[in-house]
Amino acid sequence: MTADTDALREALLHELAEAREPDEVERVRVKFLGQKDGSITTLIRGTNFGALDKDERRVVGNELSGLKSFAETAIRDARQQVEAVAARQRRRGLVDLTLPGERVNVGSINPVNTIQLFLEDVFRGMGFMVEQGFEVETEYYNFDALNVARDHPARDMQDTFWLDSGALLRTHTSATQVRAMRKYGTPLRAIFPGRCFRYEALDASHETSFYQCEGLMVDRGVTVANLLSVMQTLLRQVFERDVSVRLRPGYFPFVEPGFELDLSCLICSGEGCRVCKHSGWVELMPCGMVHPRVLEAAGVDPETHSGFAFGLGMTRLAMLKYGIPDIRLFDSGDWRFYRQFPATV
Incomplete structure (x- = not known):
């Protein structure tokens, strides 16, 4: 089980490092945590806890729970990072210093x-x-x-x-x-x-x-x-x-x-x-x-x-x-x- 979880961690981190846009991060989330056939979701569902004794169930359960929490945190951090980069790029793209400034309507006193x-x-x-x-x-x-x-x-x-x-x-x-x-x-x-x-x-x-x-x-x-x-x-x-x-x-x-x-x-x-x-x-x-x-x-x-x-x-x-x-x-x-x-x- 440890080998499987370690492999999934490495694969998740590798794909998140390649993601450059928020929608790419979302695709990674679906691939690993999707309810239908996400890799981590499938691993958790496929584990036969009934065949394990009490101590093994505790160890395996903690390992799988830790893997899911790790994935959720890594995806959240990656999404925030790419959104911040995208926001900076939008701001740079929208500002044209050669254009005239926007006219501001000044209020008046009653x-x-x-x-x-x-x-x-x-x-x-x-x-x-x-x-x-x-x-x-x-x-x-x-x-x-x-x-x-x-x-x-x-x-x-x-x-x-x-x-x-x-x-x-x-x-x-x-x-x-x-x-x-x-x-x-x-x-x-x-x-x-x-x-x-x-x-x-x-x-x-x-x-x-x-x-x-x-x-x-x-x-x-x-x-x-x-x-x-x-x-x-x-x-x-x-x-x-x-x-x-x-x-x-x-x-x-x-x-x-x-x-x-x-x-x-x-x-x-x-x-x-x-x-x-x-x-x-x-x-x-x-x-x-x-x-x-x-x-x-x-x-x-x-x-x-x-x-x-x-x-x-x-x-x-x-x-x-x-x-x-x-x-x-x-x-x-x-x-x-x-x-x-x-x-x-």
Whole structure:
């Protein structure tokens, strides 16, 4: 038996050494280990173990098992070797250094993210810090701490995405105001850019998911004049020219007095279109002086400190900046839309 197994080992190694392609290695495998008439398979099947005593069966069985394992390992190693050689040859054959390089399509940044990065740079230049906040918020920070009454319609399912846990998807980045004041104290200058969610009917200027940039400044002696100065500086840098704005009274539970800052529609130059609902004006941001109850919720004395807050709609700002007529394009997933816009403002 030893002579037979040694002969098969030598024959196997000789034929594997001659194999140059994966299919040649496969032919060797079939010749020696094929289930039908492979040389090693035939030897194992032809061995009459019943005619051997116990010790002989153990010796012969170990010898044949070792031969089969040796063959399987040798074939596997040979296959890996010839495949590696073939792969190197294919790579050498496919590379032609005289051909022009392949054109790589370069991605672009979503225009809303471009606006956010720009706003962060502008506000940092005015001494504001950037705080992200949480997209999943508690009812307390989203409503209670901001002086939103328990029966306020904004808490209804028609406006708010509530979670089974009792938490919610924040409806505005104002939810970070009290968190920031508690964390950093005063004086404080901070913006809170991020994504917000509201259960709204979709149209050219409304989406269920949109982006805001909340701004907050709290210190001693802060007035509406400080608010207007910051807004004028911001819009002048965003649009690189003077723009027409109007300030009209507005009610928001977390500011007193409250205002609506509107921007003359840059899509239609104030003549009226779908984006401005044919009014010539686009509602850009609610703003006002921080309500004393909000300051108290944050542990700030409203007798000695005051502040302003604003909620800048980054999605609408991007629409005005780049002349985008429909807010639904931002989340369309169409790369042809995104590649139109530069990576910087």
